[in-house]
Amino acid sequence: MRHIFLTVAALxxxxxxxxxxxxxxTGSGSGRSSKHSSFxxxxxxxxxxxxxxxxxxxxxxxxxxxxxxxxxxxxxxxTSWFGLDAQLGAGFHGNTGTTTFPPNLGVHSLFFxxxxxxxxxxxxxxxxxxxxxxxxxxxxxxxxxGILGSNHGFGLTAGGGMDIRLSEHVGLREEADIIxxxxxxxxxxxxxxxSGLVFNF
Numbered sequence: 001m002r003h004i005f006l007t008v009a010a011l012x013x014x015x016x017x018x019x020x021x022x023x024x025x026t027g028s029g030s031g032r033s034s035k036h037s038s039f040x041x042x043x044x045x046x047x048x049x050x051x052x053x054x055x056x057x058x059x060x061x062x063x064x065x066x067x068x069x070x071x072x073x074x075x076x077x078x079t080s081w082f083g084l085d086a087q088l089g090a091g092f093h094g095n096t097g098t099t100t101f102p103p104n105l106g107v108h109s110l111f112f113x114x115x116x117x118x119x120x121x122x123x124x125x126x127x128x129x130x131x132x133x134x135x136x137x138x139x140x141x142x143x144x145x146g147i148l149g150s151n152h153g154f155g156l157t158a159g160g161g162m163d164i165r166l167s168e169h170v171g172l173r174e175e176a177d178i179i180x181x182x183x184x185x186x187x188x189x190x191x192x193x194x195s196g197l198v199f200n201f
Contacts, residue, residue, distance in 0.1 A: 045200035048075040050173045052196015054089050056109065059188055060139065060148070063099040067091030067109050071175075071194045075117055083117045087133050087157070089192070096141070096148075106142035111135060111155050111179070119163075127171075130160035137181045153183045163198050173198040 054071035057064050069091035077083035091109035098104065113135020120128050137155030141148045159177030166172065175194040180187055 045169075046077050047201050048077070048083075048198055049073070049201070050075075050194075050196055050198040052173060052175075052194045054091065055193050056089075056091055056094075056179075057191040058091075058094070058107070058109065058139075059190055060151075060183065061099070063097075065094060065096045065099070065107070067094030067107060069093070069109070071196070077119075080121055081118060083119065084114065085117045085131050085133055086114045087135075088112050089194075102143060105148065108140045110138045110140075111157070113155060113157065115157075125165040125171075127163040127165065128160065129163065130158075132156070132158040137179070137183075139183075151183050153181060156180045157192070159192070161194070165200075169200050171198045171200070172196075 050071075050073045052071050054069045056067045056069070058067060069089065071087070071089045073085055073087045075083045075085050089109075089111040091107070094107035094109065096103070096105040096107060113133035115131060115133040117129055117131040134154070134156050136152060138150075138152035139148075140150050157177045157179045159175065161173060161175035164172045164174075173194070173196055175192075177192040177194075179190040179192055181190065182188075
């Protein structure tokens with residue numbers, strides 16, 4: 001948990017720097033930014049919507065298993081660098097393998113949360129970013145096995161990624177996150193990667 005909170009603190013600190021740049025990152029350096037960018041209208045976009053494939057490495061009981069699913073993130077930029085995320089991630093296909101009793105339990109996961117995003121925009125077609133989201137994490141298993149069944153609780157996600165613009169309004173997104181949950185009166189740490197498309201508007 002300490003690493004997650006340090007990441008959130010860094011995001012908030014960077015957001016203060018971003019706010020000082022003004023609503024569109026203008027100022028004495030604005031000419032330099034536009035000079036290095038081929039996608040000026042995308043740089044000024046206030047909204048981003050990403051839709052992609054989600055892979056999760058889940059560790060609820062000490063023996064990890066995988067889920068596959070979909071991830072959707074909507075971002076509203078308040079300045080040229082700082083925005084707010086709303087993220088929905090759903091794992092549709094997962095199996096616990098032979099480590100649970102009964103074995104081979106099917107599993108579905110759902111996460112919904114929101115939080116800050118800091119991005120380096122308007123420099124080139126590459127847009128690196130970091131974010132953190134806090135919300136609700138839910139796991140549902142096809143059959144109850146001990147403590148497994150329908151489990152939900154607090155979830156916290158922190159990570160970052162890279163957007164690669166293909167045009168003024170469409171790009172590719174690659175993302176990697178650490179997810180921490182608080183279930184069964186203890187904390188768990190999971191890993192997530194997302195790959196998909198991002199739309200600027």
